[in-house]
Amino acid sequence: MSTSQTTGLSEPVGSEKISVGTLGYIRARHRQRQYDVVIRELKKSGIIQADLARRLDKAPEVVSRLLARPGNWESDTFSDLLFAISGAVASVHAEHPLSQRVEEFPAEQIKPESAPIRSKSAFALGTEANNAIIDEWKKQAQDAPIPIAA
Amino acid sequence: MRLLRRHRLFELESLFTGNDTARTMIVSPDILAVVTPPFSDTEHGRRLGEFRAWLDNFLEGGEVSVAEDPQQKPPDAMLARVTPVEDEFWSVRVTEPEDTAGIRSLGGFGAKDKFICLIWDFREGIPVFDDEVDAARDAWRDLFGSRGPMSGESLDEYLTNYRAV
Numbered sequence: 001m002s003t004s005q006t007t008g009l010s011e012p013v014g015s016e017k018i019s020v021g022t023l024g025y026i027r028a029r030h031r032q033r034q035y036d037v038v039i040r041e042l043k044k045s046g047i048i049q050a051d052l053a054r055r056l057d058k059a060p061e062v063v064s065r066l067l068a069r070p071g072n073w074e075s076d077t078f079s080d081l082l083f084a085i086s087g088a089v090a091s092v093h094a095e096h097p098l099s100q101r102v103e104e105f106p107a108e109q110i111k112p113e114s115a116p117i118r119s120k121s122a123f124a125l126g127t128e129a130n131n132a133i134i135d136e137w138k139k140q141a142q143d144a145p146i147p148i149a150a
Numbered sequence: 151m152r153l154l155r156r157h158r159l160f161e162l163e164s165l166f167t168g169n170d171t172a173r174t175m176i177v178s179p180d181i182l183a184v185v186t187p188p189f190s191d192t193e194h195g196r197r198l199g200e201f202r203a204w205l206d207n208f209l210e211g212g213e214v215s216v217a218e219d220p221q222q223k224p225p226d227a228m229l230a231r232v233t234p235v236e237d238e239f240w241s242v243r244v245t246e247p248e249d250t251a252g253i254r255s256l257g258g259f260g261a262k263d264k265f266i267c268l269i270w271d272f273r274e275g276i277p278v279f280d281d282e283v284d285a286a287r288d289a290w291r292d293l294f295g296s297r298g299p300m301s302g303e304s305l306d307e308y309l310t311n312y313r314a315v
Contacts, residue, residue: 008187009165021189024196028203028246029166032212039213039313068215068226068315069245070207097166 011098028070035070037090038081042067045086055084158293159266164209165202172211173263173309178289181255181270193250197272201253204228204244208265215315216305224315232256232283238299239286242267254279256286258299263309266290266299 009025012018042052053063066073066081073081082088160182162175177185185202189195208214217223217230230241242265244253251273257266268289269282276282290299302308 017191019189019191019195020193021191021195021199022187024199024247025165025187025189025203026199028200029206031246032203032207036213043313064224065226067313068224069228070213071226072246072248 009098011096027072031070031072034073034078034090038078038085039067041082041085041088047085052081052084056080162205162209164206166206167210171209172311173209174260174265175205175209176260176264176266177205178268181267184270196247197244197250197253200246201244201255201270204242205267211311214309214312216309216312217315218305227315229312232279237283237287238301239283239290240265242270254282256282258286258290259302259308261300262302262307265309268293 009022049063049067050060053060056063065071066077079090082090159176159178161169162177162182162185163169164171165187184198185205187202189199189202215224215226215228217227220231220233220235223230226245228243228245230243232239232241238258239256240258242253242255242257244255246252253270254273254276255267255270257268260266269286271282300308305312305314
């Protein structure tokens with residue numbers, strides 16, 4: 001089977017300028033993640049758009065447009081939508097998928113002392129090796145008296 | 151799939167999650183060429199980066215806003231049916247960056263959550279949209295013969311995690 005390769009996009013290094021094409025890709029991903037969160041909450045809550053518009057004191061067509069696609073929302077708009085839909089607030093964390101490393105706050109808490117340490121380049125996000133080591137951390141964490149972030 | 155082996159179509163991987171994806175996206179060589187990084191430091195590159203992000207979002211199972219009625223689609227729908235509806239072709243609608251006309255890419259579903267994207271262009275490069283649909287139909291016929299795209303009774307039969315708009 002022919003597949004495109006998961007290469008060509010990497011973390012910035014040194015003082016090298018990041019292309020606007022790369023920034024365009026990353027920005028679009030970020031917008032989409034926000035959109036996913038909002039729509040998921042919307043579906044779970046069952047709230048109708050008219051009520052959501054009233055809660056936000058916005059015209060229904062404005063809310064309809066906001067929810068039609070992953071637009072370039074201001075941070076406040078994202079926050080307002082989430083809270084108005086279900087009282088939710090966003091949980092923010094940083095990931096480093098391109099450097100083949102997971103850096104989430106919970107990961108710090110679930111990595112027991114005995115877990116093997118590997119260099120960033122030793123495994124790739126989403127690969128079996130990486131998944132295996134994360135699973136191992138989680139398993140050890142469950143067995144150990146270390147709190148795991150929700 | 152024999153077409154994949156002959157390199158006439160390619161199964162796309164997510165730039166972030168590789169082949170660990172919730173959906174499948176098959177693309178033509180033309181599309182693969184323009185959505186493969188690096189993306190240039192130009193307006194062109196920015197728009198193609200947006201295009202790739204749309205495709206990766208589909209692959210990773212992200213929400214997709216879908217318009218079923220070609221005559222009454224909101225301008226912001228991410229995926230929309232095109233006329234004639236019975237031919238089962240859909241338009242991938244990349245509507246960002248907002249200061250551009252965006253990108254359109256046409257194709258059809260091969261199965262649920264499996265989309266086959268055959269042609270693409272910047273929206274301003276498509277003066278007559280019906281011609282683009284004709285081109286997609288020709289490309290499909292060239293690849294699959296008389297077997298048309300998947301046809302379903304409802305959106306649930308086409309994809310998961312969508313929002314009808």
